[in-house]
Amino acid sequence: MKKIILSIAVVLISLVSMAQKPEYYQTMGEKLGEYANCKGVTDFQALGNKFEMIANAEKAEWLPLYYHAHCYILMSFMEQDATKKDGYLDVAEKSVNKLIEMAPAEAEVFVLQSFYLTGRLVVNPMERGQEYSGLSEQAIGKALALDATNPRAQMMKIQMDMGTARFFGTDPKSFCPQAKDLLAKWDNFKPKSPLYPNWGKDQVAGIVKGCE
Amino acid sequence: MKRTVITIITFLIGLNAFSQTIIMGKVTEAGGGALPGASAYLKGTYDGATSNENGEFKFKTSKTGQLTLAVEFMGYEPFSRVLDLKGDTIRINVELKEAFNQLNAVTITAGTFEAGDKKRAVTITPLDMLTTAGAAGDVYGALQSLPGTTTNGESGRLFVKGGDSEESQTYIDGALVSVPYNSSAPNMATRGRFSPFMFKGTMFSTGGYSAEYGQALSSVLLLNTNDMPEEDQLDLSFLMVGVEAAGTKKWNSGAITGTLSYNNLKPYMSLAPQNYHWTDEPESTTGAISFRQKTSKTGMFKFYSSMDNGSFTVSQKNMDAGGKLTDYKLANDNVFMNASWNDKLGEKWAISSAASFTNNKDDIHFDQTHVVKKIQGNYLKSALSFPFSEKFILKFGGELFAKTFTQNAQISGVTHDNSFTNHTFSGFTEAQIYTSSKFVSRIGGRVEYSDYLNSFKFAPRLSTAYKITDKSQLSLAYGWFYQNPVDDYLLYTDRIKPERADHYTFSFQSSANDRTIKAELYYKDYRELVKLNGGEFYLPTSYNNSGSGYARGLDLFWRDKKSIKGGDYWISYSFVDAKRDYRNFPHEAIPSFTSKHNLSVVYKHWLGGLRSLVGMNFKYSSPRVYNDPNSTVFNGEKMLPYRSLDLSWSFLYRQNVIFYFAANNITGFKNEFGRTYASTPDVSGNYPSAAVEPSSNRFFVLGCFITLTRKGNANQLDKIE
Numbered sequence: 058m059k060k061i062i063l064s065i066a067v068v069l070i071s072l073v074s075m076a077q078k079p080e081y082y083q084t085m086g087e088k089l090g091e092y093a094n095c096k097g098v099t100d101f102q103a104l105g106n107k108f109e110m111i112a113n114a115e116k117a118e119w120l121p122l123y124y125h126a127h128c129y130i131l132m133s134f135m136e137q138d139a140t141k142k143d144g145y146l147d148v149a150e151k152s153v154n155k156l157i158e159m160a161p162a163e164a165e166v167f168v169l170q171s172f173y174l175t176g177r178l179v180v181n182p183m184e185r186g187q188e189y190s191g192l193s194e195q196a197i198g199k200a201l202a203l204d205a206t207n208p209r210a211q212m213m214k215i216q217m218d219m220g221t222a223r224f225f226g227t228d229p230k231s232f233c234p235q236a237k238d239l240l241a242k243w244d245n246f247k248p249k250s251p252l253y254p255n256w257g258k259d260q261v262a263g264i265v266k267g268c269e
Numbered sequence: 270m271k272r273t274v275i276t277i278i279t280f281l282i283g284l285n286a287f288s289q290t291i292i293m294g295k296v297t298e299a300g301g302g303a304l305p306g307a308s309a310y311l312k313g314t315y316d317g318a319t320s321n322e323n324g325e326f327k328f329k330t331s332k333t334g335q336l337t338l339a340v341e342f343m344g345y346e347p348f349s350r351v352l353d354l355k356g357d358t359i360r361i362n363v364e365l366k367e368a369f370n371q372l373n374a375v376t377i378t379a380g381t382f383e384a385g386d387k388k389r390a391v392t393i394t395p396l397d398m399l400t401t402a403g404a405a406g407d408v409y410g411a412l413q414s415l416p417g418t419t420t421n422g423e424s425g426r427l428f429v430k431g432g433d434s435e436e437s438q439t440y441i442d443g444a445l446v447s448v449p450y451n452s453s454a455p456n457m458a459t460r461g462r463f464s465p466f467m468f469k470g471t472m473f474s475t476g477g478y479s480a481e482y483g484q485a486l487s488s489v490l491l492l493n494t495n496d497m498p499e500e501d502q503l504d505l506s507f508l509m510v511g512v513e514a515a516g517t518k519k520w521n522s523g524a525i526t527g528t529l530s531y532n533n534l535k536p537y538m539s540l541a542p543q544n545y546h547w548t549d550e551p552e553s554t555t556g557a558i559s560f561r562q563k564t565s566k567t568g569m570f571k572f573y574s575s576m577d578n579g580s581f582t583v584s585q586k587n588m589d590a591g592g593k594l595t596d597y598k599l600a601n602d603n604v605f606m607n608a609s610w611n612d613k614l615g616e617k618w619a620i621s622s623a624a625s626f627t628n629n630k631d632d633i634h635f636d637q638t639h640v641v642k643k644i645q646g647n648y649l650k651s652a653l654s655f656p657f658s659e660k661f662i663l664k665f666g667g668e669l670f671a672k673t674f675t676q677n678a679q680i681s682g683v684t685h686d687n688s689f690t691n692h693t694f695s696g697f698t699e700a701q702i703y704t705s706s707k708f709v710s711r712i713g714g715r716v717e718y719s720d721y722l723n724s725f726k727f728a729p730r731l732s733t734a735y736k737i738t739d740k741s742q743l744s745l746a747y748g749w750f751y752q753n754p755v756d757d758y759l760l761y762t763d764r765i766k767p768e769r770a771d772h773y774t775f776s777f778q779s780s781a782n783d784r785t786i787k788a789e790l791y792y793k794d795y796r797e798l799v800k801l802n803g804g805e806f807y808l809p810t811s812y813n814n815s816g817s818g819y820a821r822g823l824d825l826f827w828r829d830k831k832s833i834k835g836g837d838y839w840i841s842y843s844f845v846d847a848k849r850d851y852r853n854f855p856h857e858a859i860p861s862f863t864s865k866h867n868l869s870v871v872y873k874h875w876l877g878g879l880r881s882l883v884g885m886n887f888k889y890s891s892p893r894v895y896n897d898p899n900s901t902v903f904n905g906e907k908m909l910p911y912r913s914l915d916l917s918w919s920f921l922y923r924q925n926v927i928f929y930f931a932a933n934n935i936t937g938f939k940n941e942f943g944r945t946y947a948s949t950p951d952v953s954g955n956y957p958s959a960a961v962e963p964s965s966n967r968f969f970v971l972g973c974f975i976t977l978t979r980k981g982n983a984n985q986l987d988k989i990e
Contacts, residue, residue: 084315099306103319106308110317113310140782148343183830183837183875191499224880225924 081115085252088124092256098135101128105148112152119160120252126152126169127254133176142180149173164207165254167200171213193217208246209257211239215264233268240265288356293327295362296320296340304365307342312349330354344368367706369659374706375736379746379774379789380476382415398465401871402884403915403933405970407460408468409450412490413888414869416789416824416841417475420890420911421862423942423961425458426450428862429475430791431820431847432487432770435755439490440482442571442609443623445670447646451553452601452631454583456945456961457545462577462603467559469495475824476791477746477774480697480713480730481652484670486752486770486795494571497561498524500978506530508972509537511553523562530555541969544962546584548596553579568612577603586959587636588947598634603627614653622651639679644756647671652697664713665698674756685807687760691721693753699730707736717767719753724766726751741779748772754799754812762809768816769796783830793820798851818849818857835875843867858904861943864890864911880921888913895943898956912938925976933968940966 088107095101105128112121129149133142153173156166171193178189194217200210215236219229240261248255296307303324310317311330318328330336333354338361340348345365352359397411404410409427413420419428426434439449441463453459470493474482482489498517506513511532518525535550557575564570580600587595609623627646633639652666675688699713710733717726730748737743751767758765776789798816805811828839845865850857868889875882890911894904917931934940944958951957 080315099322102306106306106310106319107315107317109308110310111315114313114315144343195499221924225921226880 078115081111081118082252084111085120089252098132101132101135105129105132109152119156119163119166122152122156122159123165123169123254125149126156126173130169130173130176134179139180142176146173146176146180149176162203164200164204164210167196167203168207168209168213168254171196171200171210175213190217206246208239208243208261209254211235212257212261212264215239216260219264230268233265236261236264236268288333289329289331290333290354290356291327291329291358292338292352292361293325293358294360296324296326296342297362297364298345299364299366304342304345307340307345307365309338309340309363311352312337312339340365344370369703369706374703375709375734375742377709377711377732377734377744377746378742378778378787379732379734379744379776380417380474380478380772380791382471382473382475398468398471400873400882400884400917400919401886402917402931403886403888403913404465405931405933405968406465408463408465408471408490408492409461411465412473414839414841414871414886415473415475416787416826416843416867416869417488418843419845419862419864419867419893420888421893421942422458422911422940422963423456424862425453425460427488427490429488430793430822430824430843431845431860431863432793433860433862436485436487436752436770437490438482438485438488439492440623441492441573441607441625442494443491443621443650443652444607444609444625445484445646445648445650446605446607446625447627447648447672448603448605448629448644451579452599452629454581454585454597454599456585456942457583457964462575462605463492467494467573468492476772476793477730477732477748479711479732480699480715480728480748481664481666483668483695483697483715483717483728483750484693484752486750486768487793494559494573496569497563498526503977505975505977506972507975508970510534510970523560525561526559528555528557528559537969541965541967543965545964546594547581548584549580549582549598551579551581553577564610564612568610570608570610572606572608574606575604577601577605586945588945588957588959589949590636592957592959595636596634600632602630604629617656619654620651621654624649637681641677643673643675645673660703662701663698664701666696668695668697669693670695672756674760676760687807689721689756689759689763691719691753691759693717693719709734717751719767721759721763722753722766723763726767726769740781741777744774744776744778746772746774746776758799758812761807762812764809765799765812766797766814768798768814770794771796784832785826785828787824787826789824791820791822791824795819795849795851798849800851801853816849816851816854818847818851818860820845820847820863822846833874835877836872837874838870838872840871841867841869855903859894861893861895861904864893866891882919884917886913886915888915893943897944897958898946898950906943908943909939909941911940913940914938925978927974929970929972929974931970934966937966 088104091104095104105125108121108125108128112125115121126149129145133145136142136145150173153170157170160166174189174193174196178185178193197210197214197217200207201214215232219232222229222231243258243261296304296309298304305320305322305324307320308317309320309326311332314330314332314336316328316330316332318326320326333356335351335353337349338352340363342365344367346368348363348365398404398408401411401414403414409425412418412427417430421428424434427437428434429437439446449461450459451462472491475488478489498519501519502517504515511530513528513530515526515528531554533550533552538547538550555575555577557573560572562570582596582598584594585597586592606626611621613619625648627644629644631642649669650666652664654662654664656662670693673688673690678685695715695717697713697715699711701709701711703709712731714727714729728749728751732744732746734742734744750770750772753767754765771794773792774789776787778787795818797814798818800813800816801811802813822843822845825842826839830837845863847860847863848857849860870887873882873884888911892907892910895906895908896904897906900906913934914936915933916935920928922928940963942961944960946956946958
């Protein structure tokens, strides 16, 4: 019963806000749709820039900044030129830091922070491994403390645990049941609004596939 | 339902859009190159586009009236212009200026090896200091793989660019460390008092340093301690030579760490062959507390205190007693405290304050002599900096060095008491001026007044750097450097003045793709060095400042982390040409602490499958000179060259357990550091002598590091990886 009331409330609230800011909801919706068409660094940069424009126009909303940072983190993973990676992550870092101030109670923000820190680590695992894996784990810890059901936080935790296991020569497959369980329950997690982060199912599917 | 709403809304918006303005143009950087990826948009709207590979952008807007077009790109100053939107096409070409950013701007690199800041082109990181084979966990040992240093195997201390070891100073969190090395017997190598695991960043300046640092003729080493720990933890270290336990308790805005360690070389020395006979092997106990507290969002207060107690008795040949083996017995007590506070005062002012206190006592017995030496050192510093703009930063501050040195010597039943107390007050100011992101100058000066010597000195400092290309830069440094004469002279005289060295440094550095090359030419002009005029050493009139000397040379550094997968290596080479006429030299001569050619080759390789980091370090220093009183030529004898091949191996057994093995001089090169002579000739008129050997030909370390945390997965990888 409570759940139903909550869902109705959420729908009502989103409808009311949509009616107030139709352009925001429409543009955000459109831009989120463009994720699927992005193929490389250039595409994600254009999309990220668009989210930044929206963020500049909608100072109270944290989601445009979230996607702006998300795009730039993805760019750092796709970029081949190692010297450019940190430049993209510098841009993402600014937005991530702003997000932590704007929405400190959102688990998604800390999932993103962890994702950003992983990006920094990947640039130079030899030198940054120790520091950034610790920081990244802390961020995921914060995310899970805010919302233990957040599927993206759970997924990144599993990824990290499997990475550690692989490094130490123990069996990463011991985390497979967790991954399968997460995939099975993935759709039960309802984002708070249509604009909320909803990525990650493919990655979990990938992990599960790797288990077989 | 939602979809319907969106459709309706879209429809409504569509009705509004009766007129459309097209905005298009090209984004370039100064010089005309296209800038792809720049964001062009109307402020306060969602209308905008990203420039394509030719720097061109184009977008439509249904807005009318006056709106601001913004063009932004990372690393460039944002552009904005008000446009009048009337439904036609607006063409606008935008040239973006590169933004000034201190992190990307040129930095002064003459004479410096800086590490710890991920953004800067670093040459050596703190991690390197720990993983360099041959260093055996000693800060100073690791620095001896860098150019500009000469290894003196019988000392272990830092000798920089033709300078003596006393000419280098060490600072922890901005406060002077009066006694940075452990006490050792004559001609036996020592180590630094501080574990490199305490530090997160280092700056090693081998010349031309900022006006902020005085009382050092050759170099300053700045060590910055770790900030907040990540979580509560217990670190345990088991080495063949000792054990250590460190517990850390963390709270929201602060943390405290307590460390206890006990070292005893007896078990090790009974296994590994030694060149000397130890009556009592070195044994030491250390307790330390470190405390960190955030004082505000930007501020941090740090306090560190240690108490150290060590002793040993080693038998050395006493040449004044016909080479008879004689016990040299030393007991050392050291108390050190260090505090620092850094914060911002308001929007712009930044303050950094530091203080240190040292109480060091050496109690030495040798034959019929008993000497007690006490040093009490106090140091205070406060510096303020104010950025008038991003490109002009002014810094100024004051320092106090206070030192009391007392020596009580009982020689064959006769007591000699000597002591001195000196206060050196100093003030400094320095301006850092960026003419552009390519050119920076640092102009400053310091004044010093020493009450014991009644001397007032002014020292100007100047350095500049110019970025030739994105990756390469030239840097110049010039300055006067003063330092009070060594304690052993000040005990007997206050009629001498501080010694002086003028530095001229010219350096080139280039870094790209994890490869760094650095070349540095320098000239040091030593003046007003203390000289003995041949009178009795205890007479104040036996000393004057008529000494002089020079050192000139070339330092080369090459580091490559790219060419070998999983591998990382660097090569340091230094050429030094130095001569001096000082102390008891009869005329100008090469001092015994410099080697003409110095080479260090360091290699590290990560073996993923074995979860191991293996390291190798080969060192070579050409023969140094030493004086044979039997010869008519002063400093005319040559030692053997110094050679050592060192290995290290770190193995990550489990996430929180690391095994570590290191071996120095694995091939057993014969090293010898000249000879010691009797102070008086024997009946036949000869000065008898004995060779100065290292305490052992090879050195091994085997250890295990364990970290316990609540989560159970942290480790001390940063200790040795």
